[in-house]
Amino acid sequence: MDNNTEGLDQGLDRDHVRRVFRAMLTARILENKLGSLYKAGKIVGGVYLGKGQEAVSASLAACLEKGRDIYAPLIRDQAGRTAFGEDMLDCTRTYLGSVEGPMHGRDGNIHRGRPSEGMPAMISHLGTAISVVGGMLLAKRIKGELDGVVGATCVGDGCTSTGAFHEGLNTAAVEKLPLVLTIANNQYAYSTPNDRQFACRDLVDKAPGYGVPGYKVDGTDMLECIKVMHHAVSRARAGEGPQLVVASMLRLTGHGEHDDASYVDQELKSSEMGRDCIEVGKQQLIDHGYADAAEVAQWEDEAARVVQEAVAIAQKEADPDPYKDDWMAYSNPELQAR
Amino acid sequence: MSDVTYIDAIHAALGEAMARDPSVFLYGQDIGKFGGAFKATKGLQDKYPGRVIDAPISEDAMAGMAIGAAIEGARPVLEMQFADFSSVAFNQIVNQAATHYYRTGVPVPLTMRLPSGGTPGSGPFHSQSMETLYAHYPGLVVVTPATVADAYSMLLESIAMDDPVIYCEHKFLYRWLKSADYQGDNLPIGHARITRPGKHATVVTYSAMVHEAVRAAEMLQAEGGWEIEVVDLRSVKPLDTDTIIASVARTGRLLAVGEAFPWGGVTAEVVSRVCADGFHLLDAPPARLNARDTPIPYHPKLWAAHRPTPESIAEALNNLLSF
Numbered sequence: 336m337d338n339n340t341e342g343l344d345q346g347l348d349r350d351h352v353r354r355v356f357r358a359m360l361t362a363r364i365l366e367n368k369l370g371s372l373y374k375a376g377k378i379v380g381g382v383y384l385g386k387g388q389e390a391v392s393a394s395l396a397a398c399l400e401k402g403r404d405i406y407a408p409l410i411r412d413q414a415g416r417t418a419f420g421e422d423m424l425d426c427t428r429t430y431l432g433s434v435e436g437p438m439h440g441r442d443g444n445i446h447r448g449r450p451s452e453g454m455p456a457m458i459s460h461l462g463t464a465i466s467v468v469g470g471m472l473l474a475k476r477i478k479g480e481l482d483g484v485v486g487a488t489c490v491g492d493g494c495t496s497t498g499a500f501h502e503g504l505n506t507a508a509v510e511k512l513p514l515v516l517t518i519a520n521n522q523y524a525y526s527t528p529n530d531r532q533f534a535c536r537d538l539v540d541k542a543p544g545y546g547v548p549g550y551k552v553d554g555t556d557m558l559e560c561i562k563v564m565h566h567a568v569s570r571a572r573a574g575e576g577p578q579l580v581v582a583s584m585l586r587l588t589g590h591g592e593h594d595d596a597s598y599v600d601q602e603l604k605s606s607e608m609g610r611d612c613i614e615v616g617k618q619q620l621i622d623h624g625y626a627d628a629a630e631v632a633q634w635e636d637e638a639a640r641v642v643q644e645a646v647a648i649a650q651k652e653a654d655p656d657p658y659k660d661d662w663m664a665y666s667n668p669e670l671q672a673r
Numbered sequence: 674m675s676d677v678t679y680i681d682a683i684h685a686a687l688g689e690a691m692a693r694d695p696s697v698f699l700y701g702q703d704i705g706k707f708g709g710a711f712k713a714t715k716g717l718q719d720k721y722p723g724r725v726i727d728a729p730i731s732e733d734a735m736a737g738m739a740i741g742a743a744i745e746g747a748r749p750v751l752e753m754q755f756a757d758f759s760s761v762a763f764n765q766i767v768n769q770a771a772t773h774y775y776r777t778g779v780p781v782p783l784t785m786r787l788p789s790g791g792t793p794g795s796g797p798f799h800s801q802s803m804e805t806l807y808a809h810y811p812g813l814v815v816v817t818p819a820t821v822a823d824a825y826s827m828l829l830e831s832i833a834m835d836d837p838v839i840y841c842e843h844k845f846l847y848r849w850l851k852s853a854d855y856q857g858d859n860l861p862i863g864h865a866r867i868t869r870p871g872k873h874a875t876v877v878t879y880s881a882m883v884h885e886a887v888r889a890a891e892m893l894q895a896e897g898g899w900e901i902e903v904v905d906l907r908s909v910k911p912l913d914t915d916t917i918i919a920s921v922a923r924t925g926r927l928l929a930v931g932e933a934f935p936w937g938g939v940t941a942e943v944v945s946r947v948c949a950d951g952f953h954l955l956d957a958p959p960a961r962l963n964a965r966d967t968p969i970p971y972h973p974k975l976w977a978a979h980r981p982t983p984e985s986i987a988e989a990l991n992n993l994l995s996f
Contacts, residue, residue, distance in 0.1 A: 438776060438777070446776070450744045450773075450779045455744065456773075456776055463733075463769055465734075466765070467740050468741060469734070470737060470740055470742040470749075471741040473741070474743075474744075474745035477698055477724060499765075502732075502733045503731075503737060506734040509729055663774075664771070664772075664774060664811035664812040666780035667836055669863065670836055672912070
């Protein structure tokens with residue numbers, strides 16, 4: 336196990352740090368807006384937010400390059416999606432049910448992606464994306480295009496109890512694929528606390544069982560996340576096989592916006608674990624001179640404007656029309672049942 | 674040329690598909706140097722290094738890997754060691770592969786080979802027929818070749834298809850079924866075939882049961898001069914309703930035969946379609962014959978009485994003809 340990250344100073348490139356924080360901030364402002372839209376009854380179905388997990392999510396995806404790498408976001412990865420370069424309209428259109436979105440109203444909320452651009456669309460069954468990313472990497476290997484490519488995905492503490500997690504990580508390890516698997520341990524899977532989810536001392540202890548390096552990081556500490564993710568992604572990129580990163584934090588919201596999260600332990604909330612990574616990150620930017628308060632305020636204004644625009648565009652667009660949907664589950668229409 | 678078997682046809686089609694398209698690769702347990710539990714991939718790893726990949730015993734991850742590879746433009750052919758074990762991969766296949774095109778517009782060109790059906794002594798967990806389960810889900814193609822030529826041409830066609838295909842190959846036919854060569858009529862997937870023409874009753878069936886039905890038809894011909902038409906579905910999804918209805922129009926009587934469990938399933942779908950679309954053509958209530966509604970037993974004597982046989986099919990036909 337390689338969870339000693341002391342002395343790691345890679346990744347702290349000024350532009351990179353600023354990019355990570357801006358993705359975090361933009362995601363938070365976008366998600367606040369999504370929460371409001373949900374409460375106003377403008378969004379059908381659920382709204383699932385990543386508040387409190389932005390540092391982990393964005394610091395992973397910011398190490399990836401769209402067009403070359405693969406990124407499979409999960410439920411709380413709006414910040415990662417933003418950092419990877421997902422068009423914000425993909426988010427607002429999918430949440431608001433616009434027919435113009437990447438899913439055309441056929442799927443909603445976080446169940447969206449652009450698989451042909453290296454971003455698979457998640458399904459709800461946990462752990463399934465691990466082997467899918469593995470397969471995408473395997474295909475690149477077969478085509479002779481794997482050199483320097485990384486595939487990354489993020490799961491939660493609850494996912495670690497699934498068979499798919501075990502099978503997916505073990506298979507990636509057997510194939511020595513350049514996979515960075517991040518576990519965002521936010522202490523609760525929906526309402527189930529860690530002590531009803533697993534019995535090991537720490538999730539990072541699973542890493543040696545799979546023969547992969549494991550790293551622990553405080554998920555509320557943006558600069559630490561940036562360092563660890565940069566290190567893990569670099570090692571995978573260098574051909575050193577799967578890397579497992581375990582980040583700890585608290586989900587600063589319910590499982591979905593329908594959930595008041597009243598089950599979350601008050602003591603945890605007021606502990607270091609309950610810190611808001613956006614606040615921590617903002618202070619770190621200022622303290623280390625990556626940005627000043629005025630600049631951050633300007634980024635906030637800019638993000639609010641962009642969010643407003645993306646919501647307005649999606650709200651004006653047409654809903655899907657059941658008479659116009661082709662109702663085709665097959666790419667070859669002749670296969671569709673008559 | 675010496676005779677070729679059904680498993681030879683599968684082996685030959687895999688080799689041919691790999692020769693034609695460098696994006697085709699094989700993935701499964703023990704398929705590399707060992708050549709697979711049934712030797713369907715024997716020698717292919719030497720011929721195509723890096724494209725015949727041994728998988729750990731992780732059916733869920735195997736399916737997920739195949740799906741990911743297919744999304745990325747490869748054409749994986751996944752070998753489940755036995756169809757029964759694909760239950761572990763079910764989630765990935767029905768939720769990930771089957772929904773993918775409808776959700777994202779990106780097709781998943783994977784083929785999952787399922788060594789299916791019973792053989793004497795195989796027991797409850799190495800004998801299952803899974804076609805009904807997969808056919809239930811939108812987005813999957815489910816094929817069930819019954820002949821050497823179909824095993825060959827339909828596997829090549831499955832691999833070339835952009836949509837996910839569940840290729841159900843019958844283990845009982847592997848070495849028992851022989852032919853002079855692989856050449857057939859190359860009928861496309863989605864088309865049923867009249868295996869044996871007749872005029873007194875239609876048996877609609879698929880996979881190994883085609884051969885049992887033909888034997889039953891021969892018995893009835895010898896016993897009473899009955900001319901029984903046997904329709905081989907070839908693919909259960911899509912289901913060629915037109916050919917079935919046309920046959921029932923000729924004979925007025927329908928028996929649907931399958932080796933799978935009796936609740937629901939392919940035979941129920943066939944009967945329901947004929948009732949809905951061809952009720953006026955029927956001279957007798959349509960009948961179904963399936964395996965018994967118990968797990969598949971181990972002992973050859975129990976096993977032989979669990980699935981339809983030429984004798985039980987002939988009996989069902991006699992009942993149908995005497996209505």
